[in-house]
Amino acid sequence: MKPGTKLKSAVCDTEVMVIRSGNGGIECGGAAMGEAKPDAIGAPDAAFAAGTLMGKRYVDAAGTFELLCVKPGKGSLSVDGVALSIKDAKPLPASD
Amino acid sequence: MNIALFLEMAADTAPDRIGLVCDGQRWSYADLLAGARGAAALIRDSGCAHVALLDESSEAAAMALFGAALAGVPYVPLNYRLADADLGALLERITPALIVGDVDRVRRLCPADSNVVLTRAAFVEAAQARAVDAPSEGEDGEGVAIQLFTSGTTAAPKAAILRHANLVSYILGTVEFAAAPEEDAALVSVPPYHIAGIAALLSSIYAMRRILMLPAFSPEAWLDLAAGEGASNAFVVPTMLSRIIEAMAKGHRPDLSALRAIAYGGGKMPTELIHQALDLFPATGFTNAYGLTETSSTIALLGPDEHRAAHGSDDPTVRARLGSVGRPLPTVEIEIRDEDGAVLPPGEPGEIYVRGEQVSGEYRERSALDADGWFPTRDAGYIDADGYLFLSGRADDVIVRGGENISPGEIEDVVMTHPAVAEAAAVAIPSHEWGEAVGLIVVPRAGHDAPGEEELKQMVRARLRSSRVPERVLFADALPYNEMGKLLRREIKTLFAA
Known part of the structure; x- marks a missing residue:
């Protein structure tokens, strides 16, 4: 997946921008995300319904995938069924 | 990737929040995004290859920056202080361009019919008139967001280019989205053609920190704007800080109690001056930022705690750190190399090399990156045993x-x-x-x-x-x-x- 690609959830309002990715299916609310929004919006799987937060970066344990949430929603993000977690970034002082 | 995303996210999150204040006019994030979208339409219609600004800072700088990004056309803020002959040569190099600012000067120096030249007021008005609500996907173009002409030490100025990918990486690596409390405001007094002026727009909008633009710096105007709008943050070059302190010493002392953080960079800070500033602003956090145009702004910084520790220390090593530019950002690598390219150990002076996704190291004419992606900064310096970077001058004598x-x-x-x-x-x-x-x-x-x-x-x-x-x-x-x-x-x- 090309960096900068925007993916939309099939089950909620979530949209992400791909920062980096590898082999694997990117999902939201347990359903595959795509560049187009499907006509009929489903509901998030209860196991992937913790929600996404605007402006947070989501990563897998290996650091292969990194997604920026650009629109929040009710589903939560995963790759091939494994949940992503929020990237823990040490805050830096404003420098410009 | 497209830097316009930052403005879209801010406008999505809080459309009515004020994002920019200039000359008493207030612009919400929705206003700025509408202006940028309208500007993008103007730029696409013009068919121009560049969008240039020949003007002091204003809302037009933000609309031109993000409008150019949406249209997939490089944004080229020009140094209006250049002599006519030098500026004329740069205008020739970017023709055909949509140019915002000093119409008479552009027409006089570069009469090309293919340029579209607008005053600031005409540009902002036209951009607002063309504003559309519909979200427009940013166009990739050739992926270049910014083109900045270097000062040109030995030959014609080089056109340094920063790609969307470089700038997006810099902002995501250094700024947390919407992290600023609503009352925060950043005073921006560096000119729009300086990398720090561009980085200030991007960082502040992504942090959702209201931008207070000071188009023409004077210490009194800076102090009055900081006090009047309750600035919480500011970026200054050392000369500005020196003049601000001088004005305060002469009795111009409005209430700066909201000012929590001052960042500085862009030139060598005299040690006595920073000690003086730390005494004068005891509750303010100081950050020294070191970076270059070619690195999308900051690559190393000395933070507020390190400033206070150095200022209050009797240990000469710790105290000397006030003369350092701090440690590399977590997202970049820095090495010191000798003239043959060998990496030097701590304490040994040589040339500073940097590598990271925010580092472009690229000019229109060629890339200066080596095979492994390292950029030779042409700055000389060394890293001490604790990882603090010290600059010892410009390798190229500027x-x-x-x-x-x-x-x-x-x-x-x-x-x-x-x-x-x-x-x-x-x-x-x-x-x-x-x-x-x-x-x-x-x-x-x-x-x-x-x-x-x-x-x-x-x-x-x-x-x-x-x-x-x-x-x-x-x-x-x-x-x-x-x-x-x-x-x-x-x-x-x-x-x-x-």
Whole structure:
């Protein structure tokens, strides 16, 4: 997946921008995300319904995938069924 | 990737929140995004290859920056302080361009019909009139977000380019989205053609920190705006800080209690000045930021706690850190190398190399990155045992006076036209007020009387600008050269220090 690609959830309002990715299916609310929004919006799987937060970066344990949430929603993000977690970034002082 | 995403996210999150204040006018994030979308439509219609700004900072800078990004066209803020001949040459290089700002000057210097030239007011009005609500996907173009002309030390200025990917990486790596409390405001007083001025727009909008634009810096205007709008953050070049402190010492002291953080960079900070500032602003956190145009702004920083620790320490090593630019960002790598490219151990001075996704190291003409992606900064320095980076000057002899890069060659060229001057060299000399100033050394021509110091200064003032006028002039019988005929500027500097 090309960096900068925007993916939309099939089950909620979530949209992400791909920062980096590898082999694997990117999902939201347990359903595959795509560049187009499907006509009929489903509901998030209860196991992937913790929600996404605007402006947070989501990563897998290996650091292969990194997604920026650009629109929040009710589903939560995963790759091939494994949940992503929020990237823990040490805050830096404003420098410009 | 497209930097316009940052403005879209801010406008999505809080459309009515004020994002920018300039000359008393207030612009919400929704206003700015609408203006940027309208500007993108104007830019697409024009068919121009560049979007240029020849103007002081204003809302037009934000609309042009993000509008150009949405249209997939490079944004080229120009230095309006350049002499006519130099500016004319740059305008030729970016034609056909949509140019915002000084219409008369553009028309006079570059009459090309293919350029679309608008005043600030006309551009902002047209952008607002064209504003559409529909979200527009940013166009990729060739992926170049910004083109900035370097000061051009030996030849024509180089066109440094920053790709969307570089800038997005810089912002995501250094700023947390919407992290600023709603009352926060960042005072931006650096000009729009400086990388720090561009980075300030991007960082502040992504943090959702209200931007307070000061189009023309004076210490009194800076203090009044900071107090009047309750600035919480500010970025200054050392010269501005020196003048602000001077104005405060003269009794201009409005209430700055909201000012939590001052970041500085763009030139060498005199040690006495930063000690003075830390005493004068005891509750303010100071951050020293080191970066270059080619690195999308900051690559190393010395944070507030490190400033206070150094300021209050009796340990000479800790105290010396006030003269350091701090440690590399977690997202970049920095190495010091010798002239053969070998990596040097801590404490050994050499050239600073940097690598990271935010580092472009790219010019229109060529990329300066090596095969492994390292960028040679041409800055000299060393890293101490604890990882603090110290700068020891510019590898290429540029004089950085108050954040302004001055090429010794342009001063030497003027002075050499004097009939009584055989040789001349300009070097950086330390200056309390400016960080660095111009020192000029002259070898009088045999059979002529030495020219007067005032006469030489007057020549430079008349032909260039006041910032180029030498602060000190020395006369010598000969200049020092090495066996290859290369002028030894370092030796000349020691003559001024003597």
